[in-house]
Amino acid sequence: MSPKPARQGRRWWTAARWATPIAIGLALYLLPRPAAVEPGGWAVLAVFVATVLGLIAQPMPLAAVALTGLTFTMITGVLEPAVALSGFAEPTIWLIVAAFFISIAVTKTGLGRRVALWFVAMLGRRSLGLGYGLALTDLILAPATPSNTARSGGVIYPIIASLSEQAGSRPNGETRRRLGAYLTATAMGVNVITSAMFATAMAANPLVQEFAGAQGVEISWLTWTVAAIVPGIVALVVIPALLYKVYPPELRDTPEAPRAARAQLAELGPMTRPEWIMAGVFVTLLTLWSLGSQVWGLSATASAFVGVATLLITRVLTWNDLAGDKSAWTTLTWFAVLVMMAGQLQKLGVIGWFSTTITGVAGGLSWQAAFVLLTLVYFASHYAFASNTAHVAAMYGAFLAAALATGAPPMMAALVLGFISSLYGGLTHYSSGPAPVLFGSGYVALAEWWRNGVIVAAVNIVVWMGVGAFWFKILGYW
Template structure:
């Protein structure tokens, strides 16, 4: 026993030493990267404080990747640094917590709790299993088709993904014995989650009304004399979009497969459980009514009654509270919602300040100026790739489109690229990069907050899907645009 103990001591010490070294590195990399960037000369055109915000933003993003502390703690640290150093006034630094999109995400988490608590999510999941449940791949295509059907009438991709798709995924995973934190996440939940964000970026790109930033891109294009109607957008996106929806779930099934693949008995079991469940309960009926109400409000509320998507979401949450379907305790216990509120609000604030303080404008001018003298084909490919990759610095599709779409479209047209094609492709990209990171778009933190996919997996798979999407949309899109006469 003495020998065993003496051998375990050095081994444990080595493990502890290695752990301390890795912890130190996870702190050192963000801090040193932020300091190094801060010490570089501030470019002309960047307003005072802009370069410092960029330094803290980069350090915070690296901290979120390496996680020397939990996500919320890392974000609060970055927020504190910005306030203590006087880079931004507290009122400005805390403004991200007043961002409506952030609270839409929080409300989506609460709605998903009601889906699970009432059992309606389980009932919907069983219906999916009964129809498509013989294989996990079939369930993934069911998620894709659900998103596609809802997309044209749901301008908020966050509401669509967080309020509709995510609860179904959670219930399907639970039914399959796949949970986030007990070692079973890869059984089914992880695959469905990463598929959901990937297909959401595709469906968001397919219709001008499927994502909030798409009408903004239409507006910017119109200001340059390039008119794109709703039908123009849908027709142009139809072929590459449908092809991408067919390819991406199968690609993820191959490179990130669920442990549970074939479930031949699942449909019969699902039908049996539906029979055992019997008629819908009062709570399920209320939840179903709220669900339909939310779809109506998200689809038509802003046009008919001037209700933003966030207000509509809180209408649904309030109805659930008043009717007793949810309690305040349910909301308090939803830790993922409050954690997501913290880190996403900080990132959205920083990204907004980078735009206001001229950092994004400087970046756009630098990149677009590099295309001088190139053939339009090569210049256009370069611009689209740079525009896509630059989304790593953004926590919002809308912010990215608002900051850079006009500049990149202007540069593309200046190189000789066909105007309509340029406007459409850059418009599509404004949705397609929404799955690059766990903060890249509104749906991303909702799905990431479910806990099924790790941070490293999300970033790796986000890059792989991005490459696949660019290949499909560039190749199929170019051929389809040629048929349509767009170039």
Template sequence: MALPERKIQEQQELKSEKTKSEVDWKRLLLTFLIGGVIWFLPVPQGLEPEAWRLFAIFVATIAGLIMKPLPMGSIAILSLTMTVLTQTLTLGESLSGFQNTTIWLIVIAFFISRGFIKTGLGSRVAYLFVKRFGKKTLGLSYSLIASDLLLSPAMPSNTARSGGILFPIVKSLSESYGSRVGDGTESKIGSYLTKVTFQGDMVTSAMFLTAMAANPLAVSIAYDVTGETITWTGWAVAAFVPGMLSLILIPMIVFKLNPPEIKETPAAATFAEEKLKAMGPLKKAEWSMIAVFFLILGLWIFGDQFGISATLTAFIGLSILLLSQVLSWNDIKKEEGAWDTLIWFAVLVMLASFLNELGMIPWFSELMGNSITGVNWMWALIILSIVYFYSHYFFASNTAHVSAMYAAFLAVLVASGAPPVVSALILAFFSNLFGCLTHYSCGPAPVFFGSGYVTQNKWWGIGLVLSIVHIVIWLGVGGVWWKILGLW
């Protein structure tokens, strides 16, 4: 009987594999249809045919990222192939995105972040904060956010950072206090910690160039549109004051909107201490990881003075981790998120660069500039930034949103007379902060919402309130801070 049963099982597995198709043909055909319609429309006056054809491919690519008929990397490969097949760009031009140094910065940062997970250093940092500050629920929430903040400069995957390191700790702590999903105890503490940790991650993602995968994409587009270079240090300094204020206020606001039943958490410190004891003393690999972390952080801040770029710094850090055997080449090969990012990032940067080079972005900028003549740039900045923020209700990906709208909104702001660097930065910061809105907004959102601790109505309601707080802080306090920095 064993043999027939095995055959039946194999047939079922084969059938299951056949039904798990990555391709949604209806959505894929719709994606091609969208690009085709634009392709055959008359070329607007003032534009070259090549620019319009590339724009058609770009719009189809963005439609694909939104509708997801294929994984993001597959969409990018199809887009690159079409630019060459249609002779819109040469093969060399289509592959030029892979030479972009900013792309390699984020890819290498992915590899480095694997060291935090593999060595357990990321979890150790979180447990140390919980042990020190976790005796009250509010203090516990700040300890989780502080852990995220400390890890964020070297972990560009906010999904891995919050979902892979912090979420398991949040769940364990919640259950240790009898707060479980499905038995009516969610509001004891689990609902509060889940929401605070997620919302904090949206802010930490905005505070460093290397804290979220789409941040360098925004920087690359900003350079194409404005000619201004945003450095790692420049980004971090500009985000510091509004970012810290947001991080300070989030736990208190969520505490009021979604109050936990348990206000005192003395057992959390004990819980963390037991976890740390189980981990034992710092291992050699963890010491190496700490040394590399401070090295790359120092070089990202001061490296320009020695002619060491941010990307070279990342390569130096990775080389040390490989030589010290903290990471193996097998670890590098298995880091799917990094290789996936390399593909889609390179293609999107290539499309954005050539849309600018072929005249599409300058043409659009001039067109919009003429349409908003007489509008004060400050009002234009406020209104368009808010529109950009809340349009994220229609997106399930930060990357898709940045790819679709960042260049256009930035071009309009610059045309209105708004300071280029401030405009580029505020849109880039909002490209992270708008993740606060929905339970499908970005990678970490489904992880935390999927836990079941927070209802959809509560998630959206708290997200809406925090979105207003973010806008006031980053446009108001941030604007004053950037004035002090001389950015406008």
């Protein structure tokens, strides 16, 4: 193809990515406003839908799209500036920003890599043991690493690449199935589980908390963790072994892996002062997030900033580290905009109208059957999304409202839909941030990725809605 047609093709594609969200938002705005929706609510919905579609199509970076939508609500008079900017005052938004800052220290100090090497040294004599080593590493890092993409790309994948190279398993070739493909598939399968286990393990989880709170369901960090711990551990035990069976590595024994890990640990030497401080902050944060509100009256956000301040005072982090973290500031921007718009949709009756519509479709079913149906539809609809957060922003609030309208127990419904909001992240090679990172390594073919995604998703649904249901019963959530 000559340069000129290629440039024209790119221009058409860019134009389409602009035109589609705008056209759909405008078409929605021109539809008659339902009587149940208050004046102004339909306009907010149109801007919200256009913004979410813009986040998916990305004609500009995420934060730029969100700011454009925010600006449009103000200049058209849809929302007053004070209301439009209110999302930036939400404590939940700042919790996730603080957690991003803490995750910088996990990587900067080398503590994350050291933890991964410890588990490889202990469990790595067989490829299945390596899979469980990756799972334990991800599990330990997850509570303080809200970017599951950073967890996979910054800590887990470099370990996979090193182990695979040592085993003679290289991407995009005949040796990829020797070890690298299994470890890559396992890393993705594990990541969606650990992302679901902690409110601070995936960027969209605080958004879930915010939307649930708007409907009267308050989910604390401790509540989320306790509810997820049993089905999460069961899933972490099952998934590496399942993939070892259905997507096995050609190399079963890996005696060199522990020796290589011990050699790298020897090169690292004893834990450094920054690592010890980071480990202490990590333990302190888990304690504060679990007990802080009951014992000391500290919110999860205040506790997170205790950790950030400690890392700054001890010079483990510098202000330049924080200022240079584009992911944190980008997340702050588009999270604040989405939270504000979602809150207005709730306030102006749009969510209530949508939930009534969905409930009508499930009419005549028991709440149990209706909830299972809603959950499966919510899960499967992720094939149309390239972001967990965009999916949560677009559909979580409405599906939760519909579930509550059918009579589903509030806490159980909010938590299950919240867990699902992480678990569908491995369905496709584009379905979440870690997916393109791991798929792009070249170890897993496209058809294999989609097949594995369906298998892992089916098992996760069984575990989280089966084992989870018994656990939620014990906790008194239904």
